[in-house]
Amino acid sequence: MxxxxxxxxxxxxxxxxxxxxxNIGGLALGLTAFVLLLLFVNHETSYDKWSQELKNVYQLREYHDYATPDNRQHWMEANESRIGALVTDKIPQFKYVTKLGQGWGDGFSVKPDNANPVIVEDVRDADSLFFKVFPYQFIQGDRLTAISKPNTIVLKESLALKIFGTDKVLGKRLNIIMWRDDPGTMMTVTGVVADPKTPESVKFTAITHTGDREKDPDHINSSNHCEIYALANEQLDTLQMNKTLQKVYVDYKKSSFAKRKITFDDYYKNGKRPGLKIIPLKDAYATPSFDKNWMDKIKPIVALSVFLLLVSIINFVNLATAxxxxxxxxxxxxxxxxxxxxxxxIQFLIEAVLQTLAALFICVILVEVLLPTFNNHFDVQLTFWHSEQLPSLVLQLFGVFALxxxxxxxxxxxxxxxxxxxxxxxxNYETGFKGIALRNGLVVIQFIIAVTFIIGIGVMYKQTSYVANKDLGFNRDRLLNISANYNVGDPLVERIKKITGVKYVATTTQVMGNSFNVPGEITYKNNDVEVNTVTVTMDALPALGVQVLKGRIFSPEYKQDTVNTAVLNETAAKLLGKNLVGEKFNQGKNIFQIVGIIKDYNNEGFDKAVLPTVYRVTHLGGMSSTNNMLIRFESDNYTSALKAVEAEWKRTYPNFPMIYTSVEDAFQKSMEATRKQMQIIGLFSVISIALSLLGLFALSTFMAKRRTKEIAIRKILGASDFQIINMLIRSFLVLVVAANLISWPIAFILTRSWLEGFAYRIDMPFWPFLIATVVSVVIAVFTVSLQARKAAVNNPVDALKYE
Amino acid sequence: MIKLQNIEKYYANKGVKSYILRHVSTEIKQGEFVSIMGPSGAGKSTLLNILGMLEEPTYGEYNFMGEDVTALKERQRIELYRNHIGFVFQAYHLIDEMTVAENIEAPLLYKKIPGSERKSRIADVLDRFNMVAKKDLFPNQLSGGQQQLVGIARALVAQPSIILADEPTGNLQSAQAEQIMELFKKLNEEDGITIIQVTHSEKNAQYGSRILTIEDGVIKEDISVNGL
Structure with a gap:
């Protein structure tokens, strides 16, 4: 049987x-989107699972506001280095505690003997216990002793192959140059570890052991930040352990403050509080310090894929019943x-299974074909057949298939x-035939989803083009950012300034692509105001091309600028009051005079609001520096000038290649997330609309068939073809219009919450709503009329003879 | 074999009962060939459907081979007609996606008859109906008469004790109709299969042994045909 x-x-x-x-094609599309998502989720949940021993590894997180993007407290991966010794001492459950420096800059220059230097990212410095905590598999060298001596380096296999072309590199020497005028440190390769097959949250290409991580700063007022990981004897009760850690931390802070002559209450005021906790390493990736975690990020995508799958299943049900x-x-x-x-x-279920199986087969092919593009576009490394988790993936696929x-x-x-x-x-089929209401309902749901997609894409498009054309408040053309520190009087800078085509060379701690926010508190007319402080050189504001609103910006003509002047941005000025130029404010004991106010400029994506900012050239009150060396060129055609700059650099620093990016690229990068989001929603909308139309097409075919006799009789009674088509279309039009009415508020709420993620956003536009409605109605009418026309022009005699 | 007592069938619509069948009581014995006649809408088909257990009477008692059908559960009822009743329809109702052989095989599948026996029975029936050459054709490749032959073959292959036929020749030309009626007569006389047919044709009714005439849901006449 x-x-x-x-x-x-x-x-x-x-x-x-x-x-x-x-049926099968639609289902295959829906499944493909879903399986791609499944692969992505699998990838994201596979972090730090490459060894059983990692179960007992914990990451320490301190709650502080040092070097956070918004100057507020967060649970940061970077802890004060002294905490390492503290927990080693106070927490007996920790077998080993290791300190790992955070990678900084845009990479180090790594120079083997007799070869050209290469820039390598994620070279990180660790204390000697790193490989006792992290059970990396040593291909060369000995895990326990590899980094016990200073100036040793352990490479990942991939890096060893890249630099030497082989992994037999024990005893070879590498010169590690950390910044351009660093004389470099000679390191001996003492080990090569295998690259784990699944992703790691602790990223590195090489681990150096300089010995710096073994000690803490001598002076109690200085601090050094690094990541701290602990290997515990057993799996810990994190809640219990965090209580203990909190107590240990508060005691430590109190005794540290006593030595520094600060009171605890004075330091932790205005909502600031102390905090120290551990999180299991496997959760570290999913709980980033301030960014949204990946699950929140892909929530919209999850919703989209589920919707798409739903639409294709609805199609399937609709077509099958029709x-x-x-x-x-x-x-x-x-x-x-x-x-x-x-x-x-059972018979009909078997038929459904058969079709789903075919769809699954197509889906597997599609996934294989689409994966490279998908990986490329979303910058991930997903695999299907070669996946480490193939058995569990097959199980998941089977689950999806059954469902x-x-x-x-x-x-x-x-x-x-x-x-x-x-x-x-x-x-007599009609009375034996129920579920027309349900099928109509399903069509409405399909159209709600499709129309919401169209509206969403319209709103996103408007917002993106608004942002792309929005005035950033500075001129980003012809502006280059070399990743290098900059000191006044730097001979390289002086030489670059002389190159024809170069207009300004300057530095600032705040430029798109690399901003370093330093919080500060200023007092103006007895009001305390929290601001962001930025250190610039004299030429930085002109180099950026900011717009002056009142007063002036820094200039060498004014001697006072190197002493105690400050420029505010508009947001800061609003906080202080009116008529500010010439007024003075205090920061601690120091007094600054306001010489000018500039228009706000965006130095991060448009999702973040511009902070109230104070710009200063002077050393007074301390200054900070980051690796930004800005070069503004005279003309758009700056290729030759850039070549000259590069040549100059190479002459000066043969062992450290120049790393640079244009500010335009940095700006494009800041918009990339939004653009990708829009692309994927665009793709999904097209597919969902196509599927909905197929559904409608099938339903109208069925409808026309079912009403063959009615149509024939009406024609005999004198109805024209047009009247018949009109009649058939009207019944579907009601569905599409109903779907539109329902999706308007849904789309409004969804797009509004999306827009709220931008500090700079458009007002809710009306036209995407209108266009979505018009488009959906027009294509629905077109689809239905294809079938309706066919039914209407039939010879009524044939239809009646059939009965 | 069949005993109907006071069978009633009506549809209640807004409190008004419209009767299809009223006080139908009759008895049909094994080996009879009964023709049900009457004008359109008299309730002939409904009576046949009730006999075939496709419809339930609103009221009354129906005994089939000693079992009270109205008291049976659906599963038991299916079991009963699966084993004893064969249906023949005016519009043949062959399954379009199945070949002749597969159509004939279908009822055997539901009776869970083993494959080898299925094959021999199908071969037997095909042979008897002279349709071996057509066994792999689909219904739409056959003429109406041939389709009805397949329909009857399908009804017979399960070896029923009774065949219910709803205007079996209604869609056929008279020559083909005669052939079908001869076949029924032969089945009735040689194999002892009870046959109940609904027909409009006085001529077809003459093939049977008994004629029940129904008018407005009531049995008007019950006469036996004693040869010609």
Whole structure:
């Protein structure tokens, strides 16, 4: 019987090729989106699972506001280095505690003997216990002793191959140059570790052991920040341990403050509080310090893929039930021949399974074909067949397969098997046929999803083009940012300034792509105001091309500028009051005079608001520096000038290649996330609209068929073709309009919350709503009329003869 | 074999009962060939459907081979007609996606008859109906008469004790109709299969042994045909 049912199923699929193709193809699309998502989720949840021993590894996090992007407290991965010794001492459950420097700059220059230097990112300095905590597999060297001596380096296999072309590199020497005028440190390769197959949250290409991590700064007022990881004896009760850590930390802070002559209450005021905790390493990746974690980030994508799968399942159900008129007779006859309802349900479920299987097959092919593009576009490394988790992936796929088969097959099976044989065999399908309301409902849901997608894409498009064309408040053309520190009087800078085509060379701690926010508190007319402080050189503001609103910006003509002047941005000026130029404010004991106010300029993406900022050239009150060396060129055609700059650099620092980026690129990068989001929503909307239309097409075909007799009679009574088409279209138009009405508020709420993620955003536009409605109605009418026309121009005699 | 007592069938619509069948009581014995006649809408088909257990009477008692059908559960009812009743329809109702052989095989599948026996029974029936050459054709490749032959073959292959036929020749030309009626007569006389057919044709009714005439849901006449 199974064989026969299978045969019938195949014959039916073959007979209704178009339906079968729509059904299977649609389902395959929905499945593909879903499987890609599944792969991504699998990848993201596979962090730090490359060894069993990592279960007992914990990351320490301190709650502080040092070097945070918004100057507020966060649970930071960077801890004060003294905490390492503290927990080693106070927490007996920690077997080993290791300190790991955070990678900084844009990479170090690594120079083997007799070879050119290369820039290598993520070279990190660790204390000697690093490989005792992290169980990396040593291909060369000994795990326990590799970094016990100073100036040793352990490479990942991939880096060893990149630099030397082989992993037999024990004893080779590498000169590590950390910044451009660093004389470099000679390091001996003492080990090569295998690259784990699954991703790691502790990223490195090489671990150096300089010995610096073994000691803390001598002076109690200086501090040094690094990541701290602990290997525990056993799996810990994190809640319990965090209570202990908090107590240990507060005691430590109190005694440290006592030595520094600060009171605890004075330091932790205005909502600031002390905090220290551990999190299991496997959770570290999913709980970033201030960014949204990956799960929050992909929530919209999850929703999209689920919706897409839903749309394709709805299609499947719709088409299957619509098609069931043709199967009604078969059901009736079989029932009369003595089939149980259960047998019929199983038969139709098998058909659904068969189609889902075909869809799954296509989906697997599609996934394989699309993965490289997908990886490239979203900058991930996903694999399917070669995945480490293939068994669990296959299991998941099977789960999805079973779920989809059931969802798609069960309802049509139930409907079909319910047919009353007497009615069906008499040729009376309509009363034996229920579920038209449900199918209409499903079409409405499909259109709600499609229309919401169209509106979403419209709003996103408007916002993106608004942002792309928005005035940043500075001129980002012809502006280059070399990753290098800059000191006044630097001979290289003086030489670069002389190159023709170079207009300004300057530095600032705040430029798009690399901003370093230093919080400060200033007092103006007895008001304390929290601001962001930025250290610039004399030429920095002109080099950026900022717009002056009041007063002036820094200039060498004014001697006072190197002593105690400050420029405010508009946001800061608003906080202080009016008529500020010439007024003075205090920061601690120091007094600054305000010489000018500039228009706000965006130095981060448009999702972040510009902070109230004070710009200073002077050393007074301390200054900070970051690796920004800005070069503004005279003209758009600056290739030759850039070549001259590079040549000058190479002459000065042969062992440290120049790293640079244009500010325009940095700006594009800041918008990339939004652009990608828009692209994926765009893609999903196209697919969902296509699927919805296919669904509508199939439903209208069915409808036209079902009403063949009615149409014939109306024609005999004198209805014109146009009137018939009109009649058929109207019933669907109601559905599409209803879907539009429902999706408007949904889309409004969704897009509004998306827009709220931008500090600079458009007002809710009206036209995407209008366009979505017009588009959906027009294409729906077009789709339906394809079938309606066919039904309408038929000769009524044929239709009636059939009866 | 069949005993109907006071069978009633009506549809209640807004409190008004419209009767299809009223006070139908009759008895049909094994080996009879009964023709049900009457004008359109008299309730012939409904009576046949009730006999075939495809419809339930609103009221009354129906005994089939000593069992009270109205008291049976659906599963038991299916079991009963699966084993004893064969249906033949005016519009043949062959399954379009199945070949002739597969159509004939279908009822055997539901009776869970083993494959080898299925094959021999199908071969037997095909042979008897002279359709071996057509066994792999699909219904739409056959003429109406041939389709009805397949329909009857399908009904017979399960070896029923009774065949219910709803205007079996209604869609056929008279020559083909005659052939079908001869076949029924032969089945009735040689194999002892009970046959109940609904027909409009006085001529077809003459093939049977008894004629039940129904008018407005009531049995008007019950006469036996004693040869010609």
């Amino acid at each position: 199974f064989k026969l049912n299978l045969k019938i199923a195949l014959r039916n699929l073959f007979k209704n090729k178009v339906y079968a193709a729509i 098609q069931s008129v043709q199967r009604a007779k078969e059901v009736g006859v079989k029932k009369v021949l003595g089939a149980y309802k259960k047998q019929l349900i 989809v088969s059931l969802l798609a097959g069960f309802y049509p099976a139930l409907i079909l098997s319910k047919y009353n044989p007497v009615k069906v065999l008499k040729g």
